[in-house]
Structures are given as C-alpha cells and as structure tokens.
Amino acid sequence: MNHPFPVLEHPTDDFRGRPTFECACGCAVFVMITAFDEETRLPGWYALDGWCFECGTLVTLPTPIDDEETR
Numbered sequence: 001m002n003h004p005f006p007v008l009e010h011p012t013d014d015f016r017g018r019p020t021f022e023c024a025c026g027c028a029v030f031v032m033i034t035a036f037d038e039e040t041r042l043p044g045w046y047a048l049d050g051w052c053f054e055c056g057t058l059v060t061l062p063t064p065i066d067d068e069e070t071r
C-alpha cells in the first residue's frame with residue numbers, strides 16, 4: 001500500500017526552531033499532528049513540529065502568540 005504522505009518516509013532537512021508560514025522550498029502547505037475541537041470541528045490543538053508537504057523538511061509551525069520578530 002502506498003504511503004499517504006511519501007515525503008514523510010524520508011524527511012530531508014530539519015529547520016525547526018523558528019515559526020514559519022513557508023518552507024525554504026517555497027511550499028506553504030504542511031503536514032501536522034492535530035486534535036479536533038468537537039464544537040468548532042476545527043483543529044483545537046496541534047503539535048508545533050510539522051513537515052513540509054512538498055519536500056518533507058521538518059519545520060516549526062506558527063501560532064497566534066508568536067513574537068512579532070518571528071513573523
């Protein structure tokens with residue numbers, strides 16, 4: 001059976017540490033680990049570590065309370 005996220009089988013780089021909206025490769029879509037809020041049916045919690053959907057690089061996902069410097 002094919003892996004649903006082939007890039008995660010062999011992550012490339014690790015750029016975690018600074019919250020980002022875009023991977024170094026230019027992709028702005030990430031794979032993340034989340035728990036859904038039953039009332040809003042939206043992600044209510046998520047792990048800060050994520051993977052670029054395009055290249056598999058590990059990144060730190062943004063949050064609403066990130067410092068202005070990291071934006």
Ligand SMILES: [Zn+2]
Nearest residue numbers: 023025052055
């Ligand atoms: Zn990437």
